[in-house]
Amino acid sequence: xxxxxxxSDTDYHKAYPIIRQLxxxxxxxxxxxxxxxxxxxxxxxxxxxxxxxxxxVIGIVQNHNIHDGFVTYIEHVVxxxxxxxxxxxxxxxxxxxxxxxxxxxxMIELDTDIGHTAAEKLYEKSGYTRTGSYYQKELARVFPxxxx
Numbered sequence: 449x450x451x452x453x454x455x456s457d458t459d460y461h462k463a464y465p466i467i468r469q470l471x472x473x474x475x476x477x478x479x480x481x482x483x484x485x486x487x488x489x490x491x492x493x494x495x496x497x498x499x500x501x502x503x504x505v506i507g508i509v510q511n512h513n514i515h516d517g518f519v520t521y522i523e524h525v526v527x528x529x530x531x532x533x534x535x536x537x538x539x540x541x542x543x544x545x546x547x548x549x550x551x552x553x554x555m556i557e558l559d560t561d562i563g564h565t566a567a568e569k570l571y572e573k574s575g576y577t578r579t580g581s582y583y584q585k586e587l588a589r590v591f592p593x594x595x596x
Contacts, residue, residue, distance in 0.1 A: 449503060449536055451543045454493040463495055463505045470526045476516045491523065494543060496536055503531040506540040510551060520548035522558035525570070 454460055460483050468474060483491075490511070496504040504527035510520050522544055527537045548556055559582040560567045 449496045449498050449539055451540065453496055454495050454505070459495060460493065461491060462502050464527050466502060466505050466528050467524070469529055470524055478576045479510050487531045494540070494547075496527075496540055498531075504536045504540050506544055508544050508547070510548070510553060516555050516557070518551075518553050519557050520544060520551070524554060525567070537570050538574055541570070543545050 449476075454463055460480070464476060464479055467479065478483070486507075486509075489509075491507060491509050493505055493507045495502050496506075504525070506525045507523035508520050509523060510518070525537050525540055527540070528539050545556055556576075558571065558576070560571065561582075
């Protein structure tokens, strides 16, 4: 598998069916808008390819924060269901770790939703430890957000 950064609209378009396997409610218009904003604020997507076919994607964001310093956050790891169980997810994670080290990050962070036991197993096999819980609260919107 060759891993490279998604740099074109075509790359992001080809990655969409794989992303939808994790976020099935995400329509193309919302995805395109969110990708545009996320890229402008530091999000980077990398794709794993075999013979020019996308088999998986990983999204990362680098960030400086008070409690951990310079970190890389893995936003998602998705391997196309046809290619799961072949080690490609682990390869994508290792790629993100190697890239983070090269950039000078001292830590990688990620989270997973409740019930995603396959993802939890992948992360644990890759050496990650659970250090806390993830919380969220949906806020009522007064006006629609253009930055979705």
